[in-house]
Amino acid sequence: xxxxxxxxxxxxxxxxxxxxxxxxxxxxxxxxxxxxxxxxxxxxxxxxxxxxxxxxxxxxxxxxxxxxxxxxxxxxxxxxxxxxxxxxxxxxxxxxxxxxxxxxxxxxxxxxxxxxxxxxxxxxxxxxxxxxxxxxxxxxxxxxxxxxxxxxxxxxxxxxxxxxxxxxxxxxxxxxxxxxxxxxxxxxxxxxxxxxxxxxxxxxxxxxxxxxxxxxxxxxxxxxxxxxxxxxxxxxxxxxxxxxxxxxxxxxxxxxxxxxxxxxxxxxxxxxxxxxxxxxxxxxxxxxxxxxxxxxxxxxxxxxxxxxxxxxxxxxxxxxxxxxxxxxxxxxxxxxxxxxxxxxxxxxxxxxxxxxxxx
Numbered sequence: 220x221x222x223x224x225x226x227x228x229x230x231x232x233x234x235x236x237x238x239x240x241x242x243x244x245x246x247x248x249x250x251x252x253x254x255x256x257x258x259x260x261x262x263x264x265x266x267x268x269x270x271x272x273x274x275x276x277x278x279x280x281x282x283x284x285x286x287x288x289x290x291x292x293x294x295x296x297x298x299x300x301x302x303x304x305x306x307x308x309x310x311x312x313x314x315x316x317x318x319x320x321x322x323x324x325x326x327x328x329x330x331x332x333x334x335x336x337x338x339x340x341x342x343x344x345x346x347x348x349x350x351x352x353x354x355x356x357x358x359x360x361x362x363x364x365x366x367x368x369x370x371x372x373x374x375x376x377x378x379x380x381x382x383x384x385x386x387x388x389x390x391x392x393x394x395x396x397x398x399x400x401x402x403x404x405x406x407x408x409x410x411x412x413x414x415x416x417x418x419x420x421x422x423x424x425x426x427x428x429x430x431x432x433x434x435x436x437x438x439x440x441x442x443x444x445x446x447x448x449x450x451x452x453x454x455x456x457x458x459x460x461x462x463x464x465x466x467x468x469x470x471x472x473x474x475x476x477x478x479x480x481x482x483x484x485x486x487x488x489x490x491x492x493x494x495x496x497x498x499x500x501x502x503x504x505x506x507x508x509x510x511x512x513x514x515x516x517x518x519x520x521x522x523x524x525x526x527x528x529x530x531x532x533x534x535x536x537x538x539x540x541x542x543x544x545x546x547x548x549x550x551x552x553x554x555x556x557x558x559x560x561x562x563x564x565x566x567x568x569x570x571x572x573x574x575x576x577x578x
Contacts, residue, residue: 261389262389262392262393262396263396264553265389265393266393266396266397266400267400267434268438269393269397270397270400270401270404271434271435271438271439272438272439272442273294273298273397273401274401274404274435275439276290276294277290277291277294277401280293280294287401287402288402291398291401291402295394295398309465312465313465313466313469316463316464316465316466317466319463320463320466327492327495330495331491331494331495408424408427408431411423411427412424412427422567425567426563426564426567429563429567430560430563430564433556433559433560433562433563434556434559434560437555437556437559438556441476443519444475444515444519445472445475445476446472447511447515447519448471448472448475448482448511448512448515449468449469449471449472451511451514452467452468452471452507452508452511453465453468455507455511456468456489456504456507459500459503459504459507461489461492461493461496461500461504462492462496463492467485467488467489467492470485470488470489471485471486471489473485476552477539477551477552480536480539482508482512486504486505486508489504489508490504490505535555538554538555538558539551539554541554542554
């Protein structure tokens, strides 16, 4: 009985439960550790993201016999130049659109209610007896609540200053963390392997390489997909003369990092703005987003990301729901790459056990 695999599995489960129980009683020790981890999480995650994006460029320059430190400095200068160019090119337009959108929000909400009422009084809705609902009261309340919310935000100056300070601190620390990751990333991996017994170091290196390839492929491919979506959606919104086209395109850029459902979330504000501007324009927005998503899903994503994760859409939804309930938006952003790493580890460990069993 003690030698059976079910007995050993039960012992492992029991040990994990005991560890979790003990950990739950040691909050006075774990609380400071949690504060440290949450403080370091944001700059580390951002630095790792840029590490995988910039590492191929560093390696390319190193192949030209440029010292690694010099290569990193060159790439930093190029990235800063591109950011400055984007700020000077799109910054004023973005600032004007955001300011205009905030100032016009109460009026836009009232316009939305009027559009919905006019649309509801059309012949189609009258024939279907769907014209007995009034949207005016709802939109007036929403407009009033939005005004109160903006006033409340203006009063909470201290919280805003704290948020800005935290953002500035992250912006300052990320380049330093990124520099050392780009400079000594490979050395860190080799240093981690030294803690593994010598007979398992080769398998440990294989697991680290697989994890690295999974994260690298996902992050680099996801960035290409995001840029594709942003550029073509922005072009489409500009062509159809949609108001606040740059702001709405940026919404897609940021929400599409959430796989599968991000594009649906980003389309909602664009459709609302288009419907207020002209109900027919909302149809153009939907058609354009569907076309871009079809090209991305069937051409761009398979081309740049391959089928490495091989995830069914239902699996993605389940992972995102669990991650969202556990850690909110941050959890949803990290869910798929964390799943990719866990999948590599579990697969490799399973293969190792299979080899031992048949060996």
